[in-house]
Amino acid sequence: MRDRKTGLDRRSFLKRTGMTAAGLSVGSLLPSPFLQNTLAADGPHSNKRLLFLWLRGANDGLNTLIPHGDSDYNTTNRPTLFIPQEMAIDLNGFASLHPSLTELMEIYNAGDLAAIHRVGYPDATRSHFDAQRIWENGDPSQ
Numbered sequence: 001m002r003d004r005k006t007g008l009d010r011r012s013f014l015k016r017t018g019m020t021a022a023g024l025s026v027g028s029l030l031p032s033p034f035l036q037n038t039l040a041a042d043g044p045h046s047n048k049r050l051l052f053l054w055l056r057g058a059n060d061g062l063n064t065l066i067p068h069g070d071s072d073y074n075t076t077n078r079p080t081l082f083i084p085q086e087m088a089i090d091l092n093g094f095a096s097l098h099p100s101l102t103e104l105m106e107i108y109n110a111g112d113l114a115a116i117h118r119v120g121y122p123d124a125t126r127s128h129f130d131a132q133r134i135w136e137n138g139d140p141s142q
Helices: 010-017 033-040 099-109 128-137
Strands: none
Touching: none
16 A cells, blocks of 8 residues: 555655665654654754654564564464564564565664564553554544
């Protein structure tokens, strides 16, 4: 599925940008005005940027950033989706990247990309629609 604003699908976006700030226009990709203003703000840490990707649809988060160190990630719980550790890209002994994300390793190894797994918020409703609204607004009360 292509984004209406950018004309890109997820795979093309990730490949074209290599997840680098130079390869994308953050303002056109982030829906939240709060995040746009925060990223554009001058200040003592103005060289730092946070790019939050909400991969809607067919992305399987457990096979993007794979928790190989978690015993619950196994062929019993994921019989058709399990990716063996030897096929994945090891990050730190616990987490691995999907084998198709090798292009991200250059910026990960340079310290310009952090992989943050299992991020949540208190009192989650387990509703996809609530979660989308909360993450986009950056506020559980909105």
